[in-house]
Amino acid sequence: xxxxxxxxxxxxxxxxxxxxxxxxxxxxxxxxxxxxxxxxxxxxxxxxxxxxxxxxxxxxxxxxxxxxxxxxxxxxxxxxxxxxxxxxxxxxxxxxxxxxxxxxxxxxxxxxxxxxxxxxxxxxxxxxxxxxxxxxxxxxxxxxxxxxxxxxxxxxxxxxxxxxxxxxxxxxxxxxxxxxxxxxxxxxxxxxxxxxxxxxxxxxxxxxxxxxxxxxxxxxxxxxxxxxxxxxxxxxxxxxxxxxxxxxxxxxxxxxxxxxxxxxxxxxxxxxxxxxxxxxxxxxxxxxxxxxxxxxxxxxxxxxxxxxxxxxxxxxxxxxxxxxxxx
Amino acid sequence: xxxxxxxxxxxxxxxxxxxxxxxxxxxxxxxxxxxxxxxxxxxxxxxxxxxxxxxxxxxxxxxxxxxxxxxxxxxxxxxxxxxxxxxxxxxxxxxxxxxxxxxxxxxxxxxxxxxxxxxxxxxxxxxxxxxxxxxxxxxxxxxxxxxxxxxxxxxxxxxxxxxxxxxxxxxxxxxxxxxxxxxxxxxxxxxxxxxxxxxxxxxxxxxxxxxxxxxxxxxxxxxxxxxxxxxxxxxxxxxxxxxxxxxxxxxxxxxxxxxxxxxxxxxxxxxxxxxxxxxxxxxxxxxxxxxxxxxxxxxxxxxxxxxxxxxxxxxxxxxxxxxxxxxxxxxxxxxxxxxxxxxxxxxxxxxxxxxxxxxxxxxxxxxxxxxxxxxxxxxxxxxxxxxxxxxxxxxxxxxxxxxxxxxxxxxxxxxxxxxxxxxxxxxxxxxxxxxxxxxxxxxxxxxxxxxxxxxxxxxxxxxxxxxxxxxxxxxxxxxxxxxxxxxxxxxxxxxxxxxxxxxxxxxx
Numbered sequence: 067x068x069x070x071x072x073x074x075x076x077x078x079x080x081x082x083x084x085x086x087x088x089x090x091x092x093x094x095x096x097x098x099x100x101x102x103x104x105x106x107x108x109x110x111x112x113x114x115x116x117x118x119x120x121x122x123x124x125x126x127x128x129x130x131x132x133x134x135x136x137x138x139x140x141x142x143x144x145x146x147x148x149x150x151x152x153x154x155x156x157x158x159x160x161x162x163x164x165x166x167x168x169x170x171x172x173x174x175x176x177x178x179x180x181x182x183x184x185x186x187x188x189x190x191x192x193x194x195x196x197x198x199x200x201x202x203x204x205x206x207x208x209x210x211x212x213x214x215x216x217x218x219x220x221x222x223x224x225x226x227x228x229x230x231x232x233x234x235x236x237x238x239x240x241x242x243x244x245x246x247x248x249x250x251x252x253x254x255x256x257x258x259x260x261x262x263x264x265x266x267x268x269x270x271x272x273x274x275x276x277x278x279x280x281x282x283x284x285x286x287x288x289x290x291x292x293x294x295x296x297x298x299x300x301x302x303x304x305x306x307x308x309x310x311x312x313x314x315x316x317x318x319x320x321x322x323x324x325x326x327x328x329x330x331x332x333x334x335x336x337x338x339x340x341x342x343x344x345x346x347x348x349x350x351x352x353x354x355x356x357x358x359x360x361x362x363x364x365x366x367x368x369x370x371x372x373x374x375x376x377x378x379x380x381x382x383x384x385x386x387x388x389x390x391x392x393x
Numbered sequence: 394x395x396x397x398x399x400x401x402x403x404x405x406x407x408x409x410x411x412x413x414x415x416x417x418x419x420x421x422x423x424x425x426x427x428x429x430x431x432x433x434x435x436x437x438x439x440x441x442x443x444x445x446x447x448x449x450x451x452x453x454x455x456x457x458x459x460x461x462x463x464x465x466x467x468x469x470x471x472x473x474x475x476x477x478x479x480x481x482x483x484x485x486x487x488x489x490x491x492x493x494x495x496x497x498x499x500x501x502x503x504x505x506x507x508x509x510x511x512x513x514x515x516x517x518x519x520x521x522x523x524x525x526x527x528x529x530x531x532x533x534x535x536x537x538x539x540x541x542x543x544x545x546x547x548x549x550x551x552x553x554x555x556x557x558x559x560x561x562x563x564x565x566x567x568x569x570x571x572x573x574x575x576x577x578x579x580x581x582x583x584x585x586x587x588x589x590x591x592x593x594x595x596x597x598x599x600x601x602x603x604x605x606x607x608x609x610x611x612x613x614x615x616x617x618x619x620x621x622x623x624x625x626x627x628x629x630x631x632x633x634x635x636x637x638x639x640x641x642x643x644x645x646x647x648x649x650x651x652x653x654x655x656x657x658x659x660x661x662x663x664x665x666x667x668x669x670x671x672x673x674x675x676x677x678x679x680x681x682x683x684x685x686x687x688x689x690x691x692x693x694x695x696x697x698x699x700x701x702x703x704x705x706x707x708x709x710x711x712x713x714x715x716x717x718x719x720x721x722x723x724x725x726x727x728x729x730x731x732x733x734x735x736x737x738x739x740x741x742x743x744x745x746x747x748x749x750x751x752x753x754x755x756x757x758x759x760x761x762x763x764x765x766x767x768x769x770x771x772x773x774x775x776x777x778x779x780x781x782x783x784x785x786x787x788x789x790x791x792x793x794x795x796x797x798x799x800x801x802x803x804x805x806x807x808x809x810x811x812x813x814x815x816x817x818x819x820x821x822x823x824x825x826x827x828x829x830x831x832x833x834x835x836x837x838x839x840x841x842x843x844x845x846x847x848x849x850x851x852x853x854x855x856x857x858x859x860x861x862x863x864x865x866x867x868x869x870x871x872x873x874x875x876x877x878x879x880x881x882x883x884x885x886x887x888x889x890x891x892x893x894x895x896x897x898x899x900x901x
Contacts, residue, residue: 261762262755269752273741279698279732280753280806281724338743338790 087384088334088348091377095352099359106362113241118309119354121243122302124347127325128254129295131346134329135258136291137271138186138193142178143325145204146296147318149174150303152208155218155313168304175300176293178204183289193292208315219312243305250298255343257294267291268340327378328353334385352377400427401460402560402591403479408447408457417443418454419615425560430582430592432602432623435612435635436825441595444612445562449481450474462559479560480553488545490538495519497537498552522551527581543574547581554585561585562593567601572686579605597825599628611635636826644833644858651861652676655845656814658697661706666692667869670706674814674845679836681856682849684866685889693866694849697816698730699723710814724753729807733818735796739803742792746784747773749791749802754809776805780835797828804835815839815846821855833859853882865889 099106126143133140154171158164178200185196209215237245258264266287269277278284302321307313331352332345356377360370403425410418418440425431435441446452448459450469459466461477488497495516496503503510504518516533523529527547537545546566553561563582567575582592582605596602602609603623610620611634618634654673661670667689674680684690696703699717708715715726723730732738740749750773751758758769773787780801784794791802800820807815817836821829836859840846850856856863862876865888873888875881 256763260764262759262764263762265748265752265755265764268748269741269744272743273737275734275738276741276749276752279720279730279738281721282752283721340743 086335087381088331088345088352091381091384092348092352092355095355095359095377099355099362103359103362106359111358111362115354115358117241117243119358120350121247122305123321123324123328123354124247124350125250125302125305126299126321127328127346127350128250128343129298130325130329131332131341131343132254132258132267132291132298133193133295134326134341135264135271136267136288137274138288138291139197139326140182140292140295141194141197141322142182142200142204143295143299144316144318144320144322145201146175146178146299147303147306147321148208148313148316149178149204150300151307151313151318152211152218152303152315154304155220155307158220159218171304171307172297172300175296175303178299179293179296180289182292182296186292187285187288205316205319212315215315217312217314220307243309246301246305250301251343251347254298258343263287263290271340324350324353324374327374331378331381334381352381401425402427402462403448404460405444405448406458406460408444408454408459410443410447410452410454416615418447418457421457421612421616423448423610423617424620425591425593426608427559427591428586428589429607430586430594430605432606432609433593433595433612434597434599434602434609434631436827439612439635440615441612442564443615445481445564445593445595448474448479448562475556478558480556480558480562482546482549482553482561482563482566488537488548490536492537493534494523494531494537494540494548495533497548498522498533498555500552502556519551519555522555523547526551526554526584541574543570543578546570546578550581550585558590560591560593562595564595565597566594567596567598575601599631602631603628632826636830644855649677649837649841649861651678652843655711655843656697656847657707657709657712659707659709661693661696661703661708663689663692663696663701663703666701667866670866670871672864672871672874674847676843676845677840678862679840679846679848679860681860681863682847682866683851683853683856683863683885683889685851688866688889689869690849690866691818694730694816694818694847697723697814697847698728724810724812727810727813729753729810729812729815731800731803731807731815731817731820733822735799735803740791740799740806742799743790745788745790746777746782746794746802747787750776750805750809753806754811757809772809773805776808780805780808781831795825795828797824797831800824800828800832801835804832808839813844815844816849817846818849819851820848821850821852829855853885856880856885857882 105111126147129143130140150171153174154167157167157170162170182193182197182200185191185199186193189196191199212218235242240248258267266277266282269280269282270284270287274284299318299321303318306317328349329341329346331349332347333339333341335345335348336342353374356374357370360373365373401424403423405421405423408418408421408423409416421440421444423433423444433441433445443452447454448469450471450473453468459469461474461479466473466477489500492500493512493516495512495518498519499515504514505511520531520533523531523533529547531540531544537548540548550561566578570578579601582594586592586607594602594606606623608620609623609626609631611618611631613635621631621634623631652675655676656674658673659671662668670693672680682690682693692701695701696717697708699719699722702718708717710726710728713726715722717723717726720730736742741752744752747769751764751769755764755769758765758772770787776782777784777787782794782801782805783798791799794802815836821832824832833855836846836848848856848860857880860880862874863880863885864871865873865875865885867889873884875884875888
């Protein structure tokens with residue numbers, strides 16, 4: 067339905083606000099914390115945010131971006147993180163080399179992904195319930211494997227130290243974990259937005275029936291989606307263990323809700339509310355900065371969660387409400 | 394117009410409405426008489442839904458006057474128009490699925506005491522009304538979701554009647570109904586007419602208009618181009634008024650020399666659905682397939698595309714034997730399918746025109762798994778132009794296109810694949826006349842280029858107009874093959890209902 071010229075000017079302003087509500091929120095929050103806390107904008111703090119709050123969450127969120135694009139969900143990303151972390155640490159503690167550790171860790175995540183894929187595409191269980199089941203199984207498995215949830219520490223050993231060192235080095239002035247994130251983000255971006263596979267994922271997400279009627283091998287593509295998501299979560303698991311030199315059971319679950327939140331904050335960038343890699347990265351940055359900023363201005367951990375909840379509401383409500391008004 | 398003696402319930406005169414540069418209505422008139430069923434027809438965009446929305450108080454007209462029951466009404470809102478006794482039955486059912494029949498009938502006008510509603514009283518009253526108006530014994534405690542679509546329509550009508558409707562406007566009420574349900578709905582509407590209610594019936598189905606309506610108002614380009622008696626003006630005449638051209642042009646004839654058989658089906662069988670089905674479709678040939686609901690015709694088409702797996706028999710495309718177990722294989726073997734449910738299976742409304750068109754043929758526009766946007770754009774632009782798909786640009790969402798153009802996008806998807814066999818399942822359902830003609834032209838062109846086309850349709854006029862040959866399925870078997878002079882809608886109807894068979898004789 068068309069409107070008069072005056073109205074349409076108003077509409078486009080609202081449309082602009084709706085589209086860029088994440089960016090506007092982002093800018094506003096950065097300015098706020100920059101004023102509220104003298105340490106916020108220091109290079110040391112920003113480095114800390116990036117390496118400790120952004121990279122690992124972002125890699126998990128990249129995987130979820132693929133899954134959510136396909137119209138599904140993966141509630142078991144925390145399990146993939148933990149399984150990779152557990153096997154990686156166990157192998158290193160047993161004296162194996164780093165290469166074996168990484169391969170083993172990714173292999174463990176791969177198994178979680180394949181299990182999800184089988185449940186969803188062979189047994190036709192909905193992604194929500196299938197991955198919820200895997201979440202339960204994965205949590206218990208960790209507790210069984212660690213006599214009720216005892217952490218495993220990497221006290222010494224050549225490979226462990228080497229990894230910890232790598233996690234703290236920089237390539238061309240960029241911290242290595244950030245380099246890993248950039249490489250993965252570019253790869254997932256190309257995969258999701260430029261490749262044939264990505265098109266199939268988008269089609270399955272938009273209308274699964276159309277994908278099937280177009281001759282797309284829906285079960286195969288969907289399996290790939292879940293395997294990729296689990297593998298990306300596995301990378302985070304390995305980075306996590308390399309950074310903290312230990313495996314703490316059930317620590318992966320902390321990523322799940324933040325990653326889902328970040329992905330959905332990112333969907334506000336798109337008119338059709340489709341997830342995108344750029345949107346997800348922005349969502350992760352937003353969450354990380356709010357957490358860090360609230361910490362710096364002295365809010366305690368529990369209030370941080372409240373702050374994040376309110377932020378998610380505000381960004382989504384602004385985007386939805388303004389967009390509705392724009393129509 | 395003979396306004397003088399008839400009892401006019403609603404009279405809309407000189408209604409105009411612009412949306413920006415678009416004239417949706419231009420001096421349009423609509424007159425609704427009591428005790429009469431008025432058909433309202435026109436192509437999509439002709440203005441019929443806009444004028445109905447004006448009457449419903451959803452759209453404010455720029456000019457014109459509306460008189461309801463003798464009173465000139467200055468401005469209408471959806472609530473005030475209901476108070477005046479004008480009710481609308483919209484196309485999409487607007488009933489709460491988990492409500493009971495009683496609750497649905499009295500939704501918004503609940504019976505009860507203060508804040509408490511008496512479900513039992515509403516159910517008793519609803520059952521009474523259903524019995525009184527329609528002689529229908531429907532337990533009013535039944536949940537809406539357990540009703541058939543036809544029963545839901547009846548419940549919606551009952552809701553209007555419970556609020557003393559004097560004018561009832563039905564927008565495409567038969568779109569989701571099967572034949573038997575349509576008949577009983579018509580029965581209901583006729584009874585209402587005889588009780589003095591003014592009924593407006595909007596439909597794309599000309600046979601229904603002819604059967605039901607006392608008068609038909611035809612709209613074109615935002616205005617009413619005439620009101621006729623459908624018992625005196627034949628369907629062709631009404632369609633000619635709608636499209637402002639001759640109906641002969643609706644089914645463009647073509648001269649094609651048929652080539653070798655492209656699709657060969659032999660002894661195909663699916664338990665409980667059909668058996669012993671064998672036929673060929675040659676290059677350049679359009680073969681129709683029809684049958685009543687449950688005859689097995691639909692299942693034959695589903696088996697050809699691998700949506701159901703045939704239990705026996707063989708299918709060959711260009712001499713190659715196919716193993717049709719999934720659509721994946723069917724597509725790879727050069728079979729294209731235009732499904733009946735366009736929104737669920739044909740086009741993804743949330744994707745762009747470009748993404749939809751290239752979806753089944755992405756491999757052709759890609760290298761090492763990455764899509765080459767330039768070659769994709771080039772192919773998509775070519776197809777948009779070739780099929781004259783009306784879209785603002787290639788990246789517009791398919792949701793924003795009209796039904797006919799969405800269907801063209803679904804066809805373009807297969808053109809992009811260069812499929813050899815096209816299986817079409819009711820391709821012109823819910824598509825307006827103008828777009829139908831374009832789809833027929835397209836089928837002709839595909840056939841002209843040597844494709845084999847199998848058209849499943851229950852529109853007998855369409856089959857006779859478009860096909861070289863029509864196969865009729867009756868109770869899971871081929872009951873006849875009709876071509877040339879023997880191919881007419883009477884013969885097809887007779888064969889579908891088992892009354893007559895084998896005009897040309899069936900090979901098997």
